[in-house]
Amino acid sequence: MFYRLSGVHHANYVSDSRIFKVPADRNLTAFIFLIGLAAPFIIPSLYLNSYMLPWLIWTAAALGLNLVTGWAGQLHLGYAAVMAVGAYSSIHAARFGVPWEFALIIGGLTSSVIGSLFAFAALRVKGLYLALTTLAMQFVMDWVLTHSPAISGGSHASLQSPTLALLGQEITTDTGFYYVAFGWCVLVTIFMLNLKRTGLGRALVAVREKDFAAAILGVNSFYYKILAFATSSFIAGVSGALLVATFFFLAAPEQFSVAVSIQVLAMVIVGGLGSIIGSYFGVALILLVPGIVNGLVVTLSDGLGTQIDVETLAHIPNAVYGALIVIILLIEPLGLGKLYGNIRDYLMVWPFDQFKK
Amino acid sequence: MDWVFLSELAINGALTGLLYSLFAIGLVLIYKASSVPNLAQGGLTMVGAYVVLALARDVGLPLWLAIPLAAVVMFGLGFGIERVALRRLAGRPVVMILMLTLGLDIFLRGTTLAIWGGTSRSMELGVSYDPLFLGDIFISRIHLVGAGVALALFVAFMLFFRTRTGIKLRAIADDYMASWSVGIAVERGVGLSWALASVVAVAAGVIWGEIQGVDQALSLLLLKGLTVAVLGGLDSILGAVIAGIILGVVENVGADFLDPLVGGGSRELIVAAVLILTVMIRPHGLFGRHDIERV
Numbered sequence: 001m002f003y004r005l006s007g008v009h010h011a012n013y014v015s016d017s018r019i020f021k022v023p024a025d026r027n028l029t030a031f032i033f034l035i036g037l038a039a040p041f042i043i044p045s046l047y048l049n050s051y052m053l054p055w056l057i058w059t060a061a062a063l064g065l066n067l068v069t070g071w072a073g074q075l076h077l078g079y080a081a082v083m084a085v086g087a088y089s090s091i092h093a094a095r096f097g098v099p100w101e102f103a104l105i106i107g108g109l110t111s112s113v114i115g116s117l118f119a120f121a122a123l124r125v126k127g128l129y130l131a132l133t134t135l136a137m138q139f140v141m142d143w144v145l146t147h148s149p150a151i152s153g154g155s156h157a158s159l160q161s162p163t164l165a166l167l168g169q170e171i172t173t174d175t176g177f178y179y180v181a182f183g184w185c186v187l188v189t190i191f192m193l194n195l196k197r198t199g200l201g202r203a204l205v206a207v208r209e210k211d212f213a214a215a216i217l218g219v220n221s222f223y224y225k226i227l228a229f230a231t232s233s234f235i236a237g238v239s240g241a242l243l244v245a246t247f248f249f250l251a252a253p254e255q256f257s258v259a260v261s262i263q264v265l266a267m268v269i270v271g272g273l274g275s276i277i278g279s280y281f282g283v284a285l286i287l288l289v290p291g292i293v294n295g296l297v298v299t300l301s302d303g304l305g306t307q308i309d310v311e312t313l314a315h316i317p318n319a320v321y322g323a324l325i326v327i328i329l330l331i332e333p334l335g336l337g338k339l340y341g342n343i344r345d346y347l348m349v350w351p352f353d354q355f356k357k
Numbered sequence: 358m359d360w361v362f363l364s365e366l367a368i369n370g371a372l373t374g375l376l377y378s379l380f381a382i383g384l385v386l387i388y389k390a391s392s393v394p395n396l397a398q399g400g401l402t403m404v405g406a407y408v409v410l411a412l413a414r415d416v417g418l419p420l421w422l423a424i425p426l427a428a429v430v431m432f433g434l435g436f437g438i439e440r441v442a443l444r445r446l447a448g449r450p451v452v453m454i455l456m457l458t459l460g461l462d463i464f465l466r467g468t469t470l471a472i473w474g475g476t477s478r479s480m481e482l483g484v485s486y487d488p489l490f491l492g493d494i495f496i497s498r499i500h501l502v503g504a505g506v507a508l509a510l511f512v513a514f515m516l517f518f519r520t521r522t523g524i525k526l527r528a529i530a531d532d533y534m535a536s537w538s539v540g541i542a543v544e545r546g547v548g549l550s551w552a553l554a555s556v557v558a559v560a561a562g563v564i565w566g567e568i569q570g571v572d573q574a575l576s577l578l579l580l581k582g583l584t585v586a587v588l589g590g591l592d593s594i595l596g597a598v599i600a601g602i603i604l605g606v607v608e609n610v611g612a613d614f615l616d617p618l619v620g621g622g623s624r625e626l627i628v629a630a631v632l633i634l635t636v637m638i639r640p641h642g643l644f645g646r647h648d649i650e651r652v
Contacts, residue, residue: 075452121633125640127451128394132587133636136629139580143626147619262459269456315471322464326442329457333449 003348019193022348036182040175049174051288056178056185057243058287062267062279063188064235069265070274071201072228073208074122078134079236079264081141082118084256086111086237087244088151091251094162100245101166107241108234114141115233119226126211138258145253152253159251161244177246184242188235192276204228266321270328271335278337285324285336290317365494366609372496374605375504376568380561380582381589381597382510383554389530389592390550393443394451396458396583399576400465401555405431406562406571407469410478420482424563428556435555439548466576477572480563503564510560511598526550530592580625584632590645600643604631 003024010016020026040048065079090107094100121133145152153159164171164180171180195201203224206214211221244251263286271282294317301308332339380402387395395401408430412423442461446454482499489496517523528536529546537543565575585604589596608627615623635642 069452075455121637125636128455129587129636129640131452131455132394132583133633135580136584136632136636139625139629140633143622143629147622262463266456266460269453273452309474311474311476312471315467315475317467319464319467319471322460322462322467325460326457326464329453329460330442330445333446333453 003344005348008348017197019197033186036186039182040178045174048178053178053181054243054247055283055287056181057239057247058264058267059280059283060181060185060188061236061239061243062264062271062283063192063276064232064239065264066268066271066274066276066279067192067195067204067235068228068232069268070272071195071204071208072225073204074119074225074228075127075131076118076134076229076232077131077258077261077265078118078138078141079232080256080258080260081138081145082111082115082233082236083240083243083260084141084145084253085114085240086233087240087251087256088145088159090237090241091159091161091244092151094245095159100164104238104241108237111233111237111240112230115236116226116230118233119229122225122229123222135258135261138261142253142257145256153251161249161251164245171246180246181242184238188239189276200224200227266325269335270325272337273335275335275337275341277340278335281336281340285328286321289324290320293317293320361493363610365496366613367606368491368494368496369500370606370609371602372500372504372605373609374585374601374603375507375598376500376561376564376601377578377581377585377604378598378601379503379507379510379557379564380578381585381601382507382514382594383557383561384582384586385589385592385594385597386514386550386554386557388586389594390526391443391447391529391547393454394458394583394591395551395554396455396579397438397461397465398554398558398582399579400462400469401431401435401558402562402565402578403571403573403575404434404465404469404562405555405559406480406566406575407473409559409563409566410480410571411473414478424559428559431555431559432552435552435558436548438555439551443547443551444544462576462579466573470573475573477570477574478566479570480566482563482567484567499564499567503568506560506564507598507601510557511594514594522549580632581628584628584635587632588635588642590642592646593642593644596642596644604628607631 003022005022005024008021010021015021020029035042039052043052061079061083065076068074068076086107088107089110090100090103093103093106098106118134118137121137122130125133164177166180171177195204203214203219206217206219207221207224207228214221214224240256244255248255267282267286268279269282270285271280272278294313297308297316298313328336380398383398383401384395387393387398405427409420409423409427412418412426413420416423418426438461442457443454446457482502484499484502487498489498489501518527525536525541526546526549528539528541529543533543536546561578562571562575565578569575581604585601586597588604589598589600608624608631611627612624615627619626
């Protein structure tokens with residue numbers, strides 16, 4: 001009915017290795033891509049700048065974390081620190097006079113190098129202990145950042161980002177910033193979509209499922225773990241740099257604190273480990289819903305004629321954010337991506353229900 | 358080298374360390390029973406302190422009554438959290454359980470602050486702030502009281518683990534499949550461990566609330582508590598006590614040496630370094646079981 005298919009059946013390898021195995025998925029993606037392109041003309045600039053843009057950049061970042069946590073199965077609680085490395089190194093490079101294109105790549109590469117340090121923890125331990133080690137490393141990074149004025153920018157601990165300029169074009173308008181974020185998010189998404197189809201992606205999944213079984217199959221799990229951390233750190237670094245260049249305009253250590261690491265992990269897990277569309281949903285939920293709920297509470301209390309304490313209002317988004325994580329995990333531990341997948345699988349054969357996956 | 362000063366640092370470090378143990382005992386209780394790393398212990402500690410204050414200030418009970426009552430409330434809360442949230446995720450990958458406890462932590466913190474506000478309050482236990490002098494050594498009274506509470510809780514739990522219920526909990530910690538097969542209610546045991554950890558959180562919340570004020574900073578004890586728990590072995594209460602003393606001394610003495618070199622604030626760094634080194638060198642800690650899976 002909606003998908004005009006009776007389940008996914010492959011007759012040859014070429015059809016099995018397509019990015020979109022169902023034509024309707026491809027059409028939907030193309031449609032969303034077109035909406036994304038047209039967004040500056042249909043969405044008011046306030047919403048474009050304060051909702052769409054952070055959503056896209058955080059999605060790119062979350063996809064990077066999903067690579068290492070969802071695909072390679074390595075817990076990472078220090079992701080914000082890696083983003084900070086990228087942000088600070090590319091802004092320092094840009095302030096030094098390096099063109100932004102190269103500054104972003106420098107940021108990504110520096111992140112890769114530092115982020116690979118986290119991989120050395122992953123070579124020794126896994127699971128809970130890896131999470132604790134990366135958490136401790138995040139604290140070390142935070143400490144280094146706040147205690148070295150040379151990096152964080154002097155006594156006020158903030159670093160002004162120079163005007164973003166790509167391909168010789170200075171970018172100063174909201175629309176311009178949006179397209180930069182959109183372009184980066186699309187690039188990362190295309191990379192992740194293709195990851196499943198490549199040997200690298202399959203090797204990462206093998207490492208996730210059982211590292212010694214992967215080793216028996218000839219997959220060098222040490223090599224792939226480092227590769228996963230380096231790749232995801234590159235994405236983190238560029239995302240961090242773009243976040244500062246297009247959204248914050250000012251780099252400060254609090255933007256990359258341990259709470260942010262937890263937030264990105266929450267986005268990935270609420271969205272669904274290893275799910276690309278899920279990351280989009282997860283970021284939207286974690287980033288936008290607490291603010292929306294707060295707005296609703298304000299409207300509701302105004303409507304009822306009651307006054308809510310300012311301090312209470314300030315903390316409601318946090319409570320909602322925590323509650324969202326708990327509720328989603330209790331409803332569907334595999335995340336929003338799985339919920340979407342359930343609906344899609346149902347509609348795939350609607351009005352019949354013989355399709356079992 | 359000034360030995361008096363050094364021993365003062367060491368003794369006060371050990372006392373502070375015992376206060377970290379007070380926090381870590383809660384983590385250990387839950388990890389022992391259900392292998393769940395409870396990252397919400399910081400949030401629980403904060404809730405515990407705020408409940409005590411709510412009963413003491415808003416209801417107007419005297420503190421000696423408010424603290425046991427708060428313990429009862431938190432006992433129920435811990436039981437409830439296990440029943441509603443943790444039980445449904447039993448057997449899931451550790452990443453989801455970690456995220457669930459992190460979510461709980463954020464939720465507890467947000468809700469507490471939304472109800473009671475973020476301004477720092479004082480506990481006013483009535484412990485004198487006058488320092489105690491042991492020879493030339495200066496000791497803080499409240500730290501001494503807190504260390505006493507930590508040791509008392511340690512002894513109480515050692516005795517508790519010899520009672521019938523305690524033996525059941527030990528059986529669950531050892532092998533929950535085997536416990537099931539001999540008719541132990543494993544779910545109830547795990548729930549009880551959450552409830553007990555929440556009661557410990559009240560004790561930690563009261564003592565730490567007296568020391569640094571009752572506010573959001575109480576939940577930041579998590580990193581230190583986790584370090585103590587991991588160093589002690591995550592499933593050993595004795596380990597938590599000894600590791601607490603070790604961390605406290607290392608942190609206090611180390612910070613005194615490092616602070617002039619790096620310009621202050623090296624405590625966090627030392628704690629993080631201890632955590633990283635423990636996991637790298639001896640993941641099962643000082644007294645933990647050796648069955649931790651290494652790569």
